[in-house]
Amino acid sequence: MELTWFKKGTIYQIYPRSFNDSNNDGIGDLRGIIEKLDYLKSLEVDILWLSPIFKSPNDDNGYDISDYCDIMSEFGTMEDFDELLKQTHHRGMRLILDLVANHCSDEHRWFQEAKKSKDNPYRDYFHWRKPAANGGPPNNWKSFFGGSAWELDPLSGEYYLHLFTKKQPDLNWENPKVREEIYNAMRFWLDKGVDGFRMDVIPLISKREGYPDAPKKGFRKIIEEVYANGPRVHEYLKEMNTNVVSQYDAFSLAEGVGINHENAGLYINKDRKELDMLYHFDVLECTIVNGKFEESSVFNLVNLKNIFKKWREAVHEKGWLANAMGNHDFARMVSRFGNDTSYWSESAKMLLLMQATQNGSLNIYQGDEIGMTNIVLESVEDVRDVQSLNFYNENLETKRYSNRDALEMINREGRDNARTPIQWSDEINGGFSAHTPWLKANPNYAVINVEKQDKDKDSILNFYRKVLKTRKQYDVFVHGDFEELEFNNPNIYAYKKKRENEEILVALNFSEEEIEFKFDTSDVASEILISNYENLNIENNQMTLKPYQGVVLEMN
Ligand code: TEU
Ligand code: CA
Structure with missing residues (x-):
């Protein structure tokens, strides 16, 4: 099998809000990324994936888009983006964007229009249902971030569907106009020269007819059989590939919530012409038994080996996988799978060796190259992530756990762990910003930072450089x-x-x-x-x- 550039290249995920703040307002930005392109090049990564940079009210840090063809004002301007793309290409690297197409923001013009009346032309861009007989939500679906997946719109008396927060209404892909809007947004960026997309929760785009109730129990089964893998998902993905992605020298990398090793081929087998590659989410979720902040298990190596093996055998040479041990939705890799105290450096390096020698694309999350660790947030005031906050607030009502235990669970599993500012140096806020950052910097920046590791030949950072370089010389790694x-x-x-x-x-x-x-x-x-x-x-x-x-x- 011939390895195309996107299969061989190492992908590096940037969470722009936390990467580097160029204008000292406490929020990372596009200029901040430009400043660090030489650093990224020195790391031997090939493809940069930016978490959403589009206009957004930031209920879910950009995963709630209010304009697909504009830049989030806190991150900069379109000129900044054009410069970033140019400078990235200039250094021989590629750039992919995060396409969040299952839902948009409730502040998007489409939703603002849709809310106006039942016969508004945009009404059918979303999923609306009448209340159940008792006036409650139309079915028992739960949002991934807690509570019902339906929100009542007081004006029309109907509910709209939101699989994530209520500020993230799900788009109705049944409507061909919706699909064309999304494809046009993709073309807008591809025409600029963007090299592809990471596709957020793409298995969720097709909903089941009649919105049938979900079974009461079985976290994975519910996602796989009720929310994800709907009847038309493959038709949509083929259409998107034929009409858009395949028309460019670009690729698609899908986030695979609800995909298992048995149905993965339907999404990524080459001859199906749907997606170019897929994360096997099971690795990231290997300690999560029943959803975040629900049941979780201790890390078990044989279990992890099994996951890698099953997926590898299922897609072998027919499709392509992307391997990630961390991203912006999970706790830090070294804290979860390694030992972030006595064997911090050793275990961070060892985990990279495992990742770099699995079949498929290697995907690195920002900060893992210096072994950044989980953070302990002392008070709920310091928590920023909407998933964690929803959990905390729900728990205030149910009193299932003490407040202290709830905060401890957030500190163990919460998404803020991976979102603390990148630790560039031992200066204030880890050199990320002179201003108080939007989320606290991990106080260990005095010890763990890029500047220090750059000078140390035995550092995690220099180990990453060496491994990534070697991986380019040996196809057998890939x-x-x-x-x-x-x-x-x-x-x-x-x-x-x-x-x-x-x-x-x-x-x-x-x-x-x-x-x-x-x-x-x-x-x-x-x-x-x-x-x-x-x-x-x-x-x-x-x-x-x-x-x-x-x-x-x-x-x-
Ligand atoms: O994540 C979706 C997703 O699959 C996770 O929420 C996962 O289900 C959860 O962590 C339980 O294990 C994507 C983005 O990566 C995330 O940041 C967004 O909040 C979400 O979609 C909505 O767009
Ligand atoms: Ca800034």
């Missing part, structure tokens, strides 16, 4: 045939990968103990390609892995 070793070992993740004449062995210790690891006697390691410790204790077919040690050996 895709190859897997052979799992000691699959049921709860502490070691090890595998051999082969592709044409390249062969590597990857061994990763996920524990705080030193562990002996034996591999097949017929294998001869020729070279240690990468290790996150200075030394590797290896003799013949046996190695001793230090706590959180990770190695990639080249075999012959």
